[in-house]
Every structure is written in C-alpha cells, then in structure tokens.
Amino acid sequence: MTNVDTARTGKATAIAAELERRAVKLARLEWTQYTTGFDFGVNQAERRYTAVLKDKGNYRAVLGLLERGLRPLDRRRAGIMALHFKPFHLSPKLNRLDDRIRAKQTELSKVLNGHRSSINGREVRATEIARILRSSPDRALRRKAFLARAQVNEPLVEAGFLELIKLRREFAGLYGARDFVNYKLEMDELSPRVFERWEEQAAGLRVAYRKIASTLGRRFLGDERVKPWDSAFLGASLAPQLNAPVDMSGSYEALRGLFLSLGFDLDRHNITYDIFPRRHKSEWGYNFTIERGRDTRVLANVEGRYQETGVLLHETGHAVHSFALDPEDVMLNMGVSGIVTEGVANLFGGFQLHRAFYRGFFRGEMAGADAAFARLRKYQRASAFTAMAGILFDQELYRHDLGSLDDVNQLYWQVDRKILGEEPYADQPAWGYRIHHTTHPVYLHNYFLGDLTNEMLKRVFCKRHRVGDVMERPKEFGDFVRKEVMKPSGRWPFLELFERISGEPFSLKWLKNE
Numbered sequence: 352m353t354n355v356d357t358a359r360t361g362k363a364t365a366i367a368a369e370l371e372r373r374a375v376k377l378a379r380l381e382w383t384q385y386t387t388g389f390d391f392g393v394n395q396a397e398r399r400y401t402a403v404l405k406d407k408g409n410y411r412a413v414l415g416l417l418e419r420g421l422r423p424l425d426r427r428r429a430g431i432m433a434l435h436f437k438p439f440h441l442s443p444k445l446n447r448l449d450d451r452i453r454a455k456q457t458e459l460s461k462v463l464n465g466h467r468s469s470i471n472g473r474e475v476r477a478t479e480i481a482r483i484l485r486s487s488p489d490r491a492l493r494r495k496a497f498l499a500r501a502q503v504n505e506p507l508v509e510a511g512f513l514e515l516i517k518l519r520r521e522f523a524g525l526y527g528a529r530d531f532v533n534y535k536l537e538m539d540e541l542s543p544r545v546f547e548r549w550e551e552q553a554a555g556l557r558v559a560y561r562k563i564a565s566t567l568g569r570r571f572l573g574d575e576r577v578k579p580w581d582s583a584f585l586g587a588s589l590a591p592q593l594n595a596p597v598d599m600s601g602s603y604e605a606l607r608g609l610f611l612s613l614g615f616d617l618d619r620h621n622i623t624y625d626i627f628p629r630r631h632k633s634e635w636g637y638n639f640t641i642e643r644g645r646d647t648r649v650l651a652n653v654e655g656r657y658q659e660t661g662v663l664l665h666e667t668g669h670a671v672h673s674f675a676l677d678p679e680d681v682m683l684n685m686g687v688s689g690i691v692t693e694g695v696a697n698l699f700g701g702f703q704l705h706r707a708f709y710r711g712f713f714r715g716e717m718a719g720a721d722a723a724f725a726r727l728r729k730y731q732r733a734s735a736f737t738a739m740a741g742i743l744f745d746q747e748l749y750r751h752d753l754g755s756l757d758d759v760n761q762l763y764w765q766v767d768r769k770i771l772g773e774e775p776y777a778d779q780p781a782w783g784y785r786i787h788h789t790t791h792p793v794y795l796h797n798y799f800l801g802d803l804t805n806e807m808l809k810r811v812f813c814k815r816h817r818v819g820d821v822m823e824r825p826k827e828f829g830d831f832v833r834k835e836v837m838k839p840s841g842r843w844p845f846l847e848l849f850e851r852i853s854g855e856p857f858s859l860k861w862l863k864n865e
Contacts, residue, residue, distance in 0.1 A: 367681040388631030428682035468499035477634035497580035500781035531749035535793035540844035556736035590723035613829030628652040636662040638669035644678030668699030675837035688845035694801025740770040
C-alpha cells in the first residue's frame with residue numbers, strides 16, 4: 352500500500368492516476384506497433400496523454416501543492432509532477448513543437464522498424480549481422496556486415512531525421528535551456544557536470560584498452576589494428592561459448608532459475624515474452640513497462656546462440672524492477688532515473704558471464720567456460736570506455752548546425768577522433784541503426800553510467816558482507832538490490848541515490864580495477 356498523504360495530495364494524486372491510465376493505453380499501442388508494425392493510433396494516444404499535462408487547472412493544482420506544508424517524500428512527489436508539467440506551460444508554440452516532435456519520432460521509428468539491411472544483394476536481419484560479426488573468420492565479410500548497418504542512414508535522413516534534430520533544438524531554445532542536451536538532463540535531474548573532462552579521461556582509459564586490444568588483434572586477427580567489425584569477433588574468440596547453440600524455447604526456465612536464486616520469482620509476475628524475429632517487428636530489444644508493478648512485456652530477437660541470453664537477462668531485469676515498485680505511487684514512479692533502470696537491467700544482464708547462470712548451459716565444461724568468460728570480462732572492462740564516443744555523438748547532434756547526411760557523418764568522425772583516437776573506418780559510419788538517436792535522444796549515457804553504478808553496488812555489497820562475489824550470498828544480494836536500489840529508485844535523483852548507497856559522490860573511478 353502506498354504511503355502518499357492523499358489528504359494533502361488528493362488532487363495531484365488523481366491527476367497522476369489519470370496520466371497513468373492514458374500512459375497504459377499508449378504503451379499498449381506502442382507494443383503493438385513495435386511487435387507487428389501496425390499503428391492503431393500511437394500519435395492520437397500521445398496527444399491524449401499530453402492533454403493532461405497541458406491542462407492549466409492541473410498545473411495550478413500541482414504548483415499549489417508545492418506551496419503547502421508537505422512531508423519530504425510528498426514534496427518530492429509534487430516536485431516530480433511539476434517537472435513533468437513545466438515544459439507544457441511556457442508557451443503555446445512550445446506545445447505545438449512538442450506535438451510535431453512526437454509525430455516525427457513515430458514516423459521515423461516506423462522507418463527504422465521496417466528497414467532491413469542487405470549484404471551482397473541479400474536481405475539480412477539484424478540478428479544475422481550480429482552472428483556474422485561474432486562468428487565469421489572472414490574479416491572482409493565482417494566488414495560488409497558491420498557497414499550494412501549504415502544503409503539506414505540515408506533513408507532516415509530523407510524521412511526527416513535532421514528536421515527532428517532541428518525541432519528539438521528549437522524546443523530547447525524556447526524552453527530556455529542552453530541546448531537540448533541540457534534540457535534533457537534537467538528533465539532527468541542529472542547535472543551536466545557528470546560529462547565534464549570526458550575527453551581527458553578517455554585518453555587515459557584508451558591506453559589500457561589499446562594495449563589489450565593490440566595483443567588480441569595480433570593473436571586472433573594477425574593485425575594489431577582492431578576495427579569496429581572485429582570487436583564482437585574478438586569477444587567470441589576469447590569465449591567461444593558465446594556462439595554455442597541454445598534452445599531458446601526453454602530460455603524461460605534458465606531465466607527463472609537465476610532470478611529465483613536472487614529472490615525474484617518470475618512466476619509471480621505478469622511478464623510477456625516475444626523473443627523470436629519476424630518481418631515488421633522491431634529488431635531491437637526492449638522492455639515495455641505497460642503498467643508498473645502489474646504488466647510488463649519483453650521484446651527480443653533471438654535465433655539460438657548463448658550470446659542472445661544477455662538481452663533476455665537485461666530486459667527481464669527491467670521487468671523485476673518494475674514489479675518492485677508500488678503501482679499506486681504513480682508520482683514517485685515518474686521520478687525513477689533512466690540510469691537506475693538501465694543499471695539494474697545491466698546488472699542482471701551481466702550474469703550472462705557468471706557461472707551462476709552459465710553453468711546451466713555448459714555442465715561438464717565448466718573449467719573451460721570459467722577461464723573463457725574471465726578473459727572476456729577483462730576485455731569488456733577495458734573496452735567499456737569506448738561507449739563514451741557514442742554518448743557524446745548523441746549529445747553533439749544538438750550542438751551543431753547539421754544540414755546534410757555528410758554533416759552528421761563528419762560530426763561522428765570528429766567525436767571518434769577525440770574519444771577513441773581513431774580515423775574514419777569507411778566512407779560512412781554506422782549510426783542511424785541505433786534507434787535511440789531517433790526515439791530516445793540523450794539517453795545512451797544511462798547504460799554506461801548504469802554499468803558504473805553496478806560496479807559500485809557489487810563492491811559495496813561485498814565489502815559489507817565480507818565476500819568476494821555477490822553470489823556467495825545471492826538471496827542477500829537480491830534483497831540489497833530490491834530494498835536499496837529498486838524500491839527507493841524514485842525517492843531521490845540519481846546522484847543523491849548513488850551517494851546514499853556508496854557513501855561518496857559519483858565518479859568515473861568505478862571504471863578502473865580496484
């Protein structure tokens with residue numbers, strides 16, 4: 352039962368409940384669009400949702416609540432609501448821009464969901480591209496497969512991607528933000544200072560990565576220069592188990608066992624899985640939280656390799672986080688940070704490389720699997736910083752005047768040089784296939800910072816319980832994540848939650864080995 356003081360927050364609580372009701376309808380329509388390609392009124396449902404936010408009486412009620420004497424937690428709820436309402440009450444033009452942005456996002460998402468790349472004139476799914484990148488010893492074929500991802504760039508731009516960027520920049524200007532990046536960070540209650548000195552810090556992390564990558568390149572490629580189409584292959588060379596065949600029709604039992612060992616019973620939750628590829632279905636992996644604590648759905652595309660269990664673990668992590676929240680406390684749930692949600696999901700996704708999970712797939716081969724996955728974890732840790740390039744490119748899109756596809760490409764290469772120290776690897780980089788640039792702008796940092804948060808959580812838990820690995824006390828670790836991360840994840844902005852758990856301010860130091 353929620354502990355909202357409804358005597359004082361009654362009007363705002365009713366408004367939040369109506370927002371939730373309309374959000375549920377919208378989420379169901381988005382699920383249908385992403386799984387079938389059919390649009391049964393996503394834009395109309397979005398307009399009905401934002402109509403609640405645009406209502407002046409609703410906004411006055413929320414602001415009035417902030418002027419009353421409230422308990423700290425109720426003040427937090429009111430503050431979250433006010434932040435969500437604010438952009439819709441600055442000017443009518445801003446509201447019209449928001450409508451245009453949402454419509455263009457939906458239009459472009461259809462372009463991405465319907466696109467299929469081709470290799471040597473043959474249409475291929477994203478899962479096949481991923482398989483080639485992981486397992487093909489033919490480096491030229493891997494290059495073709497990787498660059499096939501760039502084929503969506505042109506149709507995306509032709510359909511209006513640059514118009515979408517321009518609309519978002521205009522929106523931020525009218526809102527009064529320095530730029531669209533700062534606007535999004537304000538909405539996420541995240542300080543821009545988090546991203547300061549990244550170029551300088553990346554330079555230091557790059558040294559350790561290049562040392563490991565060049566050694567692996569000489570061993571597995573015969574070339575110390577590791578290209579983007581080599582990374583997945585190197586990972587699978589270190590751990591061939593990633594390419595092991597798996598009967599995905601039985602994947603739920605494997606997931607259930609791992610989560611149950613941590614104290615999360617999937618059978619008690621209403622989780623729908625749609626995991627096999629088909630035409631018109633989005634090729635990305637998602638968790639659709641239809642209604643927190645009541646209905647969540649996993650979209651994935653798997654074809655039967657152990658590597659693909661990672662996305663199922665990740666998206667199921669989103670699901671159990673949703674069910675750890677109080678569905679009645681809509682206002683507080685609106686304040687859950689994207690970093691925390693992706694961090695929790697990545698935490699569970701990381702169990703793909705932990706023997707607590709993979710022993711169910713490689714019984715009788717555990718010594719080899721242990722050594723292989725240990726090598727892979729070391730490589731992944733060293734290469735984690737490379738995500739910084741994609742994050743900063745995602746942000747720089749809103750800090751430059753982009754008039755053509757070539758402008759976007761040149762911006763991509765510019766960021767790559769600064770962060771990775773790399774020169775262009777082709778005529779055109781692969782960027783448009785990453786759907787976040789279109790549908791979830793200024794979001795990619797959530798995965799990266801979420802991983803840093805995971806490192807903190809594991810170290811804090813191990814120190815408290817004097818263990819070397821969280822799975823030495825799995826039930827206690829699951830309880831720790833549920834009580835100290837999931838349940839209170841809306842109570843504080845991310846940076847405050849991080850400091851409450853770790854006892855120190857957030858920093859990139861968690862990327863480094865202890």
